[in-house]
Amino acid sequence: xxxxxxxxVFWDPSPDGTGTYLYTLIRGVYWTLGVxxxxxxxxxxxxxxxxxxxxxxxxxxxxxxxxxxxxxxxVPLLVQMFLxxxxxxxxxxxxxxxxxxxxxxxxxxxxxxxxxxGLFTSARIAEQIRAGIYSQPAGQSMAATALGLTxxxxxxxxxxxxxxxxxxxxxxxxALNLVKNSSxxxxxxxxxxxxxxxxxxxxxxxxxxxxxxxxxLYLIVNIAVVLLMRFIEKHLAVxxxxxxxx
Amino acid sequence: xxxxDFDTIVRTAPYLFKVGLAFTLKLTLLSTAGxxxxxxxxxxxxxxxxxxxxxxxxxxxxLMRALPLILIIFWFYFLVPYIVGWIIRxxxxxxxxxxxxxxxxxxxxEAAYFCEIMRAGIQSIPRGQAGAGYALGLNYWQVMRxxxxxxxxxxxxxxxxxxxxxLFQDTSLVYVLSLTDFLGAANNIAQRDGRxxxxxxxxxxxxxxxxxxxxxxxxxxxxxxxxxx
Numbered sequence: 001x002x003x004x005x006x007x008x009v010f011w012d013p014s015p016d017g018t019g020t021y022l023y024t025l026i027r028g029v030y031w032t033l034g035v036x037x038x039x040x041x042x043x044x045x046x047x048x049x050x051x052x053x054x055x056x057x058x059x060x061x062x063x064x065x066x067x068x069x070x071x072x073x074x075v076p077l078l079v080q081m082f083l084x085x086x087x088x089x090x091x092x093x094x095x096x097x098x099x100x101x102x103x104x105x106x107x108x109x110x111x112x113x114x115x116x117x118g119l120f121t122s123a124r125i126a127e128q129i130r131a132g133i134y135s136q137p138a139g140q141s142m143a144a145t146a147l148g149l150t151x152x153x154x155x156x157x158x159x160x161x162x163x164x165x166x167x168x169x170x171x172x173x174x175a176l177n178l179v180k181n182s183s184x185x186x187x188x189x190x191x192x193x194x195x196x197x198x199x200x201x202x203x204x205x206x207x208x209x210x211x212x213x214x215x216x217l218y219l220i221v222n223i224a225v226v227l228l229m230r231f232i233e234k235h236l237a238v239x240x241x242x243x244x245x246x
Numbered sequence: 247x248x249x250x251d252f253d254t255i256v257r258t259a260p261y262l263f264k265v266g267l268a269f270t271l272k273l274t275l276l277s278t279a280g281x282x283x284x285x286x287x288x289x290x291x292x293x294x295x296x297x298x299x300x301x302x303x304x305x306x307x308x309l310m311r312a313l314p315l316i317l318i319i320f321w322f323y324f325l326v327p328y329i330v331g332w333i334i335r336x337x338x339x340x341x342x343x344x345x346x347x348x349x350x351x352x353x354x355x356e357a358a359y360f361c362e363i364m365r366a367g368i369q370s371i372p373r374g375q376a377g378a379g380y381a382l383g384l385n386y387w388q389v390m391r392x393x394x395x396x397x398x399x400x401x402x403x404x405x406x407x408x409x410x411x412x413l414f415q416d417t418s419l420v421y422v423l424s425l426t427d428f429l430g431a432a433n434n435i436a437q438r439d440g441r442x443x444x445x446x447x448x449x450x451x452x453x454x455x456x457x458x459x460x461x462x463x464x465x466x467x468x469x470x471x472x473x474x475x
Binding site: 003070071073074075076077078079080082083086087090091176179180181182183184186187194197198201207208211214215218219222 | 309312313314315316317320321324325328415416418419421422429433436442443446447449450453454457458461
């Protein structure tokens with residue numbers, strides 16, 4: 001087949017004048033990691049809050065949180081990304097909208113992607129948290145009440161610490177999903193890893209080298225995330241509980 | 247920007263639904279059908295005692311599941327013309343239509359996810375059933391066809407349908423190939439008429455209604471299957 005392989009293309013200077021194409025890709029990895037980490041913080045905070053409130057036994061609050069989860073789960077991520085990027089600045093109060101539009105585009109797309117991915121992932125984490133809380137025997141919270149803990153204290157000291165440990169495996173796959181989903185930010189112009197590979201492909205016409213490099217880099221990031229989560233899991237394991245400390 | 251312009255939506259609805267949504271639904275149904283078949287074959291390979299078969303299938307599934315769908319879409323968009331050219335010995339890449347390219351991509355990508363579901367389904371059938379089948383003189387394919395797979399499909403129907411809803415949402419990513427799926431159609435109107443707010447809110451509402459209704463139906467079905475068992 002008439003395709004000109006050129007694996008040396010990574011050492012050619014890229015047209016943005018900042019370095020080689022390899023450096024373009026590496027910078028893409030930085031953006032991917034940056035978006036993922038920042039979104040992960042939002043996702044954990046909002047996810048835990050919503051997940052806890054869904055078990056609060058306060059009717060209207062549980063319904064509200066259920067609606068939150070359904071809303072974020074049933075709209076495609078790409079559509080959500082467009083809503084945050086194109087629609088939110090128009091719908092927000094004039095002054096906030098203008099401030100967003102006046103931002104440096106690289107950073108406004110970054111924060112848009114972070115908020116979008118963070119909230120999208122938080123709905124999924126909320127479901128894991130809820131399942132984790134319900135998976136514990138009712139005796140746990142009863143014992144907490146018997147010890148004189150208030151409901152918030154029972155969550156803080158008894159239920160949540162165990163929940164986090166129980167849901168570590170699904171949390172790991174959510175973290176991996178987040179890294180993969182961050183590629184959607186490329187559609188609003190963020191040059192994360194997929195976007196960097198795409199722009200390299202457009203400039204060099206070395207289609208398969210570009211995407212092969214992105215593939216390898218994604219695999220490396222994946223392995224790093226799995227190892228990190230496994231390390232945390234081992235670190236958190238409570239001796240004598242479940243098979244986590246393997 | 248003025249008020250929310252419902253008129254644009256009403257005016258363009260025939261285009262959005264007849265062209266856009268039709269494309270999205272066609273892509274969803276055809277790729278689900280293809281991906282379930284390929285996924286089942288992959289699951290059978292993964293569970294095979296042949297180390298080579300299970301190794302190849304496992305590597306394929308893990309690779310697909312480790313990569314973002316957008317990257318896979320780009321890969322196949324450029325790769326498929328070369329593969330087709332190689333298969334029909336054309337000597338040059340063959341131009342493949344956008345829909346065909348997207349369809350092949352989604353079948354190959356989603357097959358990895360359907361494989362994991364079907365693997366769980368096959369493993370949920372007690373070993374003794376397959377053993378009994380062999381004792382009756384059935385061969386591997388007959389055991390699969392008449393005993394294991396019908397039950398595996400039945401047990402996994404809710405999960406398969408849920409994955410189909412995910413696939414339905416994922417098809418919006420063909421936007422990166424500038425194809426006219428539902429989101430692509432909405433985007434075309436949005437850019438042409440400068441009605442970004444109306445179009446994207448409307449697109450989100452339609453996606454939400456379809457996905458939400460479908461997931462409620464799946465939940466109802468799940469309950470009925472659970473009782474029947």
